[in-house]
Amino acid sequence: MRFQLIGVNHKSAPIEVRERLAIPEARLPDVCRDLTAYPGIEEGMVISTCNRVEIVTHTVNGHADLRGFLHHHFHLEPDELDPHLYEFREKDAVRHLFRVASSLDSMVVGEAQILGQVKEAYATARAVGAVRGQLDQLFSRAFAVAKRVRSETAVGSSSVSIASVAVELAKKIFGTLQGKNVFIVGAGKMSELAARHLMAHGCASIFVANRTYERAIGLAQKFDGQAIKFEDLYSTCDRADIVITSTGAPHAIFRREHGEQFLARRKNRPMFFIDIAVPRDVSPEMAKLDGIFAYDIDDLQQAVSSHVADRRKEAERAEAIITSEVEKFEARVSTLDVVPTIVSLQDHLETIRQAEIDRVRGRMGQLTPEQEIAIEALTRGIINKVMHTPITTLKSAAKESEATTVVDVVRRLFNLQVKGKGDADAQPVAKKDEVGVRR
């Protein structure tokens, strides 16, 4: 496992640095090619989003000069760049990549976009041949881990902006927003944004009321809605299921008696008031009515922050999943590392066995089928017994740090060629199952 990763993200580097490292999509294939041509790098790919630029590689000996590559490629001085860089190797690189793909390293933890971006980067690198066996395995696993995190934790389920919290609350009340009407009282940026979100989720039509009628018309036109004169507010408001109110009025404009009127006219169908005005537009007395759900700016903010807290809790569960997945991946890859040696060892001993049988056969003349079977069984038995311990040792050593030493010793002892390594890399899973004591 000789993975190496270097990069900057929103936490490690200010936007000015990230801007200079950002790679436009069209140039990604070239950068991937340059990367694989760089000394010490076998495979490599680049993830470049607005929040991060990362280079993921599989190196020849585990120590490629990735910083040098960045300096050279982006024409940056080490003191400009290095303080912002983070670099991970082997297990830590795997962990980091799993976290990135699972959106645990994102600015908004749990946002779904990053996985798509990583997948695109992977596809680009793969298309130019910069990603082959090892990175291929790593990324396939990373995508599976991201899927697992998404399905087993609620890390991606909550949304965080006030507008989307408003949408979420509206959905908790109405189920679907299809066919629901929205009333904007007091044209402001914030209410416009909330309305835009609601419309995007299927709301049918929009009414706008504003003290200045012209502004109401202007905003209504944007949404293809209907402007209402402010004095007609109370007589029309019950047509809306969702009311976004943000007037500058010094007192509440929606009071208990209004709420009662609305509900009576609506046959008690619920109404949702999103009150983003300070001071509030909806009186607390009205908010107490059955069927009126009024959220002021503090309530919305509280909902936002409770989502953040929920996410933190879920993120902890996600981290646990990542840790166990990193262990699993490491164990699998390490076992694969010793596979070629085990295969060569088996081949080597099998060749000796065949040669010895042929030699004996020449001396003993024609053998009966029974004798043939007996010799076959005897020699195979001896070889299996002899091989058992070295193979077990190799397999268990694979999980330890001394794997390379043990593999080296075995190769030297038996004078094994490294043939078959390429094959093992190409078809790691299939090979794995074949390894073992032959019977």
Added chain:
Amino acid sequence: MSLLWLRFALACYFIGLVYAFVALTRTSELFSRIALHAASLGMVFHFVSLTELFLSDKVLWASVHNGESLLAFLSMAFFMVIYTIYKTTSPGVVVFPVVFFLTFVAAVDEQPVLLTQFVSHKGWLIAHIILIFTGYAALVLSFGASLLYLLQERRLKSKKPTSLISFLPALEVIDQIGYRSLLLGFPFMTLGLITGSIVAVTTYGHVDFLDPKILLSLLMWAVYMLMVFTRWNSGWRGRRAAFLATFAFVAALAAWAANYFSAIHRFAAS
């Protein structure tokens, strides 16, 4: 034999019961799926049990236990219909415990019952039983939905969207479930009472309106109608609707309990 199938069904429903308790504390997609499958399997066993009973050619239907078994089955059927339409298992929180309790009581032992005087009107009796129990099952669902509505309303009003009861569907969805069950149950309940009267008239020659069973049944029907009316007329929901639903449910329980006092509507051996 039908009792054996019923006990199998009970075992399946037990998983649903566990789900009902778990769902109150945490949301688990996997567990709700398991509960759903278990409940479906339970319904198959339950159906076999009821079919055997029906084919056994005795009017065993009229025993208390079989009544409970039928009610449990119909409630489950309603739950499944709701799941098919709304893709939510949350009514299970109320339905599963009720179904489990009913099935449990019914599965305890068999009541060898024969209502000999009803045999000549078997068709009407069966119609009466099925109709009235469908009405009851709808009432159970509607009652459950009104409780869930209160729970969800309180949650939204408290403005602290805790994850505790986030398994609940949207307020309007719960409302629709309750209202539709109510609307669907009403004609069944009405027809059930009419067929019941027919059975009574053909058996005794008259309907004794002072009998507690008849009185309470009429009261239940009146509350039921009041619920449908207030809902249709002024859209009552939330707290007021829940109180009314609770009242109707209690009236239904009372009407059921009246079997033990009624002179004419007595399950043999009960």
